[in-house]
Amino acid sequence: MKKYKVPLHKKIKYTLHKYTPRRLLLRLKQWNASRWQYRLFKKYPTLFKQTSLGKHESCMYWGIETGAGWSKLIDDMSNELSHKFPHAEYAQIKEKFGILRVYIDNVSADQRDKLNSIIERYEVLSSETCEVCGLKATRTQNDIGWISVTCNKCK
Numbered sequence: 001m002k003k004y005k006v007p008l009h010k011k012i013k014y015t016l017h018k019y020t021p022r023r024l025l026l027r028l029k030q031w032n033a034s035r036w037q038y039r040l041f042k043k044y045p046t047l048f049k050q051t052s053l054g055k056h057e058s059c060m061y062w063g064i065e066t067g068a069g070w071s072k073l074i075d076d077m078s079n080e081l082s083h084k085f086p087h088a089e090y091a092q093i094k095e096k097f098g099i100l101r102v103y104i105d106n107v108s109a110d111q112r113d114k115l116n117s118i119i120e121r122y123e124v125l126s127s128e129t130c131e132v133c134g135l136k137a138t139r140t141q142n143d144i145g146w147i148s149v150t151c152n153k154c155k
């Protein structure tokens with residue numbers, strides 16, 4: 001599944017007069033696609049603090065690099081993490097080989113094991129959740145070797 005990178009939050013500026021109708025439509029589509037992310041950024045301001053950094057400072061500049069189907073999973077994970085690690089910040093959230101990958105900053109070395117066991121649990125859940133719609137699915141590999149988790153409807 002090909003994903004376009006939305007430079008999100010800081011990039012969406014409504015200088016409408018600059019847009020041709022086609023470009024405006026594309027912009028609105030991107031905006032719509034990233035709305036679930038903004039909701040999470042607002043709900044967990046500390047965890048998503050790095051979304052306000054520049055592209056050379058944090059990968060979170062690009063927002064959450066997964067499909068919207070995993071939004072509930074990421075919401076649940078953020079809820080759990082924000083309670084157990086109040087200072088933690090996401091450094092990157094992406095999909096790799098059909099699995100959710102999460103990197104976190106600002107957690108002390110002695111808390112890493114506890115943190116990793118929580119993240120692992122959500123990584124396992126992601127491997128059986130359709131990245132597009134959030135329904136139950138299995139990891140599959142397409143003809144060109146791309147591994148993804150999508151249900152039959154979203155393939």
Ligand SMILES: [Zn+2]
Nearest residue numbers: 130133151154
């Ligand atoms: Zn699906």
